[in-house]
Amino acid sequence: MIPQDTIVALATPSGAGAIAVIRVSGSQSITICSSIFKSISGKNLAKQKTHTIHLGHIIDGERILDEVLVSIFKNTNSYTGEPTVEISCHGSSYIQQEIIQLLLRNGCRIANAGEFTLRAFIHGKLDLSQAEAVADLISSDSEASHQIAMQQMRGGFSSEIKKLRDELLNFASLIELELDFAEEDVKFANRGQFQELISKITTVLKRLIDSFAIGNVIKNGIPVAIVGEPNVGKSTLLNALLNEERAIVSDIAGTTRDTIEDEIIIGGIGFRFIDTAGIRKTKDVIEELGIQKTFEKIAQAQVVIYLVDSSEMIESVNTPIISSKGKEKVIEINQIKNKYPQKPIIIVANKVDQLEENQIIHLQSEISTIHLLSAKKHIGVESLQNKLLEFVNTGALRNNDTIVTNSRHYDALLKALEEIQKVQYGLDAGLSGDLMAIDIRQALFHFGEITGEITSDDLLGNIFANFCIGK
Template sequence: MNHDTICALATANGIGAIGIIRISGEQSFEIVNRVFQGKNLEKADSHTVHYGFIVDGKIADGIGEKVANSQNPADNSEVIDEVMVSIFRAPKTFTAEDSVEISFHGSPHIAKKILEVLIKNGARMAKAGEFTMRAFMNGRIDLSQAESIADLIASENEASRKVALNQLKGGITNEISILRTDLLNFTSLIELELDFAEEDVEFADRTALKASLNRTEEKLRSLIDSFQYGNAIKNGVDVAIIGKPNAGKSTLLNALLKEERAIVSEIAGTTRDTIEEVLHIKGTAFRFIDTAGIRETTDIIEEIGVKKAKEKIETAKILLYLYDEFDSTPNEITDFIKEFYREDLKILLLHNKIDLQEASSVNIFDAELKEQLFPDYTSQIIGISAKNKTGIEQLKTELADYIQNLETQESTIITNQRHYEALQKSLESVKRVEDAISGKISTELLAYELRYALEYLGEISGEFTNDEVLGNIFSKFCIGK
């Protein structure tokens, strides 16, 4: 563990009423004391706040002297700002180290000057996520809790805030701890059997072990299944707007956003690149992607746009396919859906320009389309007029329902891709243990698979990890966190 004393701006960059600089490490009080004109911080009680001045060089001979002037020519010392300094003594701090927070007037220039004098007096600038990493390394929090801090800071809606806060309070940790305890108990018995291998005895009841593994497998599947919902509320949902050129895709995007974001023209092929905008619907971020019209073309630039559109379809979770009966046939739409259909893709067929068509004609067209699509391809038809904004609210309701249908009864929701992958690997190991018991394989191989299952679960909390993984995780944090 690095014993350097680190410092960083904890508040956002820019002008504000106040700013906060954090300092953590063994020399926190000593270093800040060198630049603080006020009470002797090394003698101050923990969790107390003290008024004074940050100076570049001590102005008065004794600590605790009040500064009379902002500049003292005698010793060339300079007052940088009037501040409040908060003292936190280890181990009851975020990092479990001695820590100080300096509250100053929120000028970026003042922040820069204070950081400069702290560094000049023995501190160094913190790396991204280094405060949180120290909290993890010092046993203050586990790895999943550390990641939840970043998620909490980045939360953009109520659902993601609640999930991140639950994880910070140890939601995932508690679930994983229960699973690991059950597996660990049986692993210990299996290891004991290895010590008495020559006596051919079984300490671990295979029937009880299998029952325990079934419970573990069920819980792992439940956590894994929660990821689709968790990922949606954390990162939003990609929605690709697809259709032929001039189908009204850009008009639909503008109608959803209630602003003229995309260029609308009667000339086919206006949209050459993808346009992405985020709209929050009932607390969830939907990332709408307006794409180039899909058709065969000899225009090189338009061809690139068509290729990008198809790539967006492959990564989208929801597909909005716009069509109108003047320029499409049920067979064309059906062929398109067949080409791009996959089980995890929700498809909404939007019959556009219904303001220009007879209701009977719309109904006949859509009835024929439904007959071709259902029940093999999951999709739904909504009549809209993107130009007149007809059907837009119904579309938003369908999108919100998509999220509601993903909701799970699981109290702990997985939102982190790393956790998701570790749970999947652990599930695979548990299934191999089950197969091993059924096949009555050797005790040694049973122990081997159980250890793997435990290790993958331990990756989530950080009990089993490596420096490269830690570096990657904490590098995504902001500097002051």
């Protein structure tokens, strides 16, 4: 149903600031704002052209609330697709609330979360996937997540889905037509061309589904667990990666009792580093709980940095031979790799500033994949960051490929692929058109779910409830 009432909300963050923007949208927005706005030059706001800005005062009877700039967007020439007014006022919290309360008394109501974007969707300004990209754009906190949200908001993803849906719909109509002439055994749909289309759709769907793995990582950040025995420098490494004193550093083993998390952007990708409690046998109940959490974080992390003390890996200062503890550590590392075969594990030897050159060479020869650094002296930290980036497939970003980041889209794509595979089976088995038509309709349904051609009030409510009020 097309909304008829007029809504208002603060479009800028709440609280005091230099400027605040109050957005009003609806059929009566310009009329209502004209009644409380007095132009400096005496203009009638309702008679001005669309996309114009006017200086004046917001008045409540004889009282002047503020000097403002009012932007007007007439008819469908606005973000929401309906008459819209944006009032740029001074950023005092008092002024903001006074103007909003005045608008409410004059016929507006407070907008629901995401209602401006919902109206843009209802009026055909955005499809549903583009509307969801607006929320992703607002929440983007890295170059990569911003790039993906912008591409989806411009319609890159939805246009690809729409093209597939239109082509499938064309063949579906021909197959449905065959059902009307079932007794004549007439075939309107070329089965060879239909086979090519199904193969093409299958390829595209699989590519989009596979892209969700990287898309989800880019959108939500990559959790990286820093693990190892007590006092190997985990907290020092976290501080070095973040370039700030985030974790308490002490020579006392077991200082970190709980996990400490923080995020940084590396190469446009968000990484969430988790400093964990040192893994060792202990009778301390609190420390034991911290160690249990460490193993939970290892299971949840997408990348694990396993930190060892390089000085303990070597027999003595005068020899490069690997110590007995070092050999045990190599066995322990292999056990962790075997336990998490699909999880990237970076073996990092810390405190290399305490080793001689020949000891470093021997350590590298014993563990070819080991990464050497000194967290305390910031040696090798940058190369570790570059190593982390290797686990992220940024090729799709560089090629501007469509990347799926929304779990709702991912679920719809999986269901669409399942139906397309049923159609493929029907083609291979020579099934009749009426049986294939059922699966084609279901595939079209799931395509329509993504772009919003098929929606429900519950679906729209769930999506737009996650938006901020002013958007």
